[in-house]
Amino acid sequence: MTKLYFFLILALSLNLSAQDDLLAELEATSLPATEYTFATWKGTKVVNLQTNEMPGEGVLQYTILHRFGAFNQDFVYNFFGLDNAQVRLTLDYSPKEWLNVGLGHTGFLKTYDAFAKYRLTRQSKGEKNMPVSITGFSSVYYANQRFNDGLDRNATTRFSFVNELIIARKFTPNISAQIVPTLVHFNLVETPNDNNTIFALGLAARYKITKMHAITVEYVPQFNGNSYQVPGENGAAPSLEKFSNALSIGMDIETGGHVFQLFVTNAQGVAEPYVFAQNTGSWLEGDLHFGFNISRVFTIKKKK
Amino acid sequence: MKKTLFISFGLVFSLAASAQKLSTRNAEVSFFSATPVENIDATNQQVSSILNLDNGQFAFLVPIKAFQFEKALMQEHFNENYMESGQFPTAKFTGEIVDYNKISLDKDGKYTLVLAGTMTMHGVSKEIKQEVMVTVKGGKLSLKSDFNILASDYKVEIPAAKADNISNSLAVKVSATYD
Numbered sequence: 001m002t003k004l005y006f007f008l009i010l011a012l013s014l015n016l017s018a019q020d021d022l023l024a025e026l027e028a029t030s031l032p033a034t035e036y037t038f039a040t041w042k043g044t045k046v047v048n049l050q051t052n053e054m055p056g057e058g059v060l061q062y063t064i065l066h067r068f069g070a071f072n073q074d075f076v077y078n079f080f081g082l083d084n085a086q087v088r089l090t091l092d093y094s095p096k097e098w099l100n101v102g103l104g105h106t107g108f109l110k111t112y113d114a115f116a117k118y119r120l121t122r123q124s125k126g127e128k129n130m131p132v133s134i135t136g137f138s139s140v141y142y143a144n145q146r147f148n149d150g151l152d153r154n155a156t157t158r159f160s161f162v163n164e165l166i167i168a169r170k171f172t173p174n175i176s177a178q179i180v181p182t183l184v185h186f187n188l189v190e191t192p193n194d195n196n197t198i199f200a201l202g203l204a205a206r207y208k209i210t211k212m213h214a215i216t217v218e219y220v221p222q223f224n225g226n227s228y229q230v231p232g233e234n235g236a237a238p239s240l241e242k243f244s245n246a247l248s249i250g251m252d253i254e255t256g257g258h259v260f261q262l263f264v265t266n267a268q269g270v271a272e273p274y275v276f277a278q279n280t281g282s283w284l285e286g287d288l289h290f291g292f293n294i295s296r297v298f299t300i301k302k303k304k
Numbered sequence: 305m306k307k308t309l310f311i312s313f314g315l316v317f318s319l320a321a322s323a324q325k326l327s328t329r330n331a332e333v334s335f336f337s338a339t340p341v342e343n344i345d346a347t348n349q350q351v352s353s354i355l356n357l358d359n360g361q362f363a364f365l366v367p368i369k370a371f372q373f374e375k376a377l378m379q380e381h382f383n384e385n386y387m388e389s390g391q392f393p394t395a396k397f398t399g400e401i402v403d404y405n406k407i408s409l410d411k412d413g414k415y416t417l418v419l420a421g422t423m424t425m426h427g428v429s430k431e432i433k434q435e436v437m438v439t440v441k442g443g444k445l446s447l448k449s450d451f452n453i454l455a456s457d458y459k460v461e462i463p464a465a466k467a468d469n470i471s472n473s474l475a476v477k478v479s480a481t482y483d
Contacts, residue, residue: 022363025354032350035393038380173384212385256466299377
C-alpha cells in the first residue's frame, strides 16, 4: 500500500513539474554552445596601456588624452599643472568586429602616429573554452619636431614603433586583469650604448566599485631600459639616470557614450614609446601628473 | 497487485513520454523603451520555445546576450550594467495557455486567450498574466503577445542620470511559430 502512495506522489510530482521539464528540454538543446565574455574593461585603454577592448564594428571613436604638469613643478603657479599639459588626440574606427584602425597626434615632439588593433582570441566558455582574450596592438610614430642643432636628419630616424600583445581575463564581473608583453623600437637612440629595442611587460588590473565606476592600476616595467643624461648641479659632471617604469593609478567613470578616465601617473609623454621607454618621471621624487582620457563613440554604420 | 501497479505506472510514464510537443528556435522577443531623449529598441531572434499540444503548457528560453541593438555600446551596457548577463545569462517564461482546449488544431482559426505563468529575469521571478493571440494556419500554431513590463519589477536599476534616456516601462513583444 505504501508503495502505491509512493507511486501516486511520484506521478503527481511529475505532472507538477511538467513546465519545468519543458524548460529543461529547451535548456538542454537550445542554449548557445559558446558564451563569450564581454566588457572586460570599460575603455580601450587602461591609462597608458591598451586594453583588449575596441569599439564595435562600424563605430568611430574620438579620444582626448591629457597629462598635466607635475606636482613638483611649481604646481599652483602653473594652475595645478594645467599650463604645461601634454595633449594627445586620436580618431579610430572599427571596419570589422575584430579590427580597429586609427590616427593620433601627440604634442610631445609633435608626434603623428597610425595604429591598428586586432582581436586574436576572445575569452569564452562552453563548447569553445578560452581562458583569455588576446589582442594585438601595433603602431608607428613619426616625431615631427624641428631640430635647431643644424644636423641633417633623414626621415627614417624620426620613426618609432610599439607592439603590444594584450592578454586579458575577466575573472569576475568586477575584477579584470591583463599582462601585456610590449616591444618598443626607436630607429634612433641617443648614444651607441642605448638599446634600439626595449622589452617591457605591462601589468594592469581593475576593480569595479559600482556599475559605472572602476578603480584601475597599471605598471609597465622595462627589462632593458635605457638611461638619460642629467645635467650636474653647480658645475658637477652630468650623471646618467635610468628611464622610469610607468606606474599609474586611476578611476574609470562611464556615462553612456563616454568613458572618463581620471588618474595619477608618472609618465607625461602620452604617446606609447615615450611613456614606456623614455619616461623621466619618478613616483618617489614626486614627478606625478594628473591626467585624463576621455572617449566618445559615434555609431557610423548601424547594426541593422 | 504489484504487477498491475507497474503496468499502470508504465502506462502513465509512456503517456507522458509520448506527449506531443512542438518547439522552435526562432521565436522572437523584442522590447522598446521610449523617452523624449531617445528610443531604444532591441530584438532577439534566438529565442527558443516549446509547447505541449496536449495541455497548452509552454516554456520560453531567452539568451540575454542575443538581444541585438542598433548601437554596439548600448548592447554592451544592456548586458554589463543592467541585465548583468554574465550572472543571469537567460530569461525564462513558463506557464500555460488558459482555456487551451478551445483551440482546434484541425482547422484554421484565430483565438484571443490568456497566457498565465512565471517570468524569471535578472534573478527575479514574477507571475505574469497576459493576453495572447493564437493563430492556427495550415496545421501550424503560432503565438503572439504584446505587454508592458517594468524594469524595476526585475530589480534592473536605471540610475537617475540615465532616467531621461531609458524608460522604466518597456513594451515587450513575443512571437513564436511552432514547426
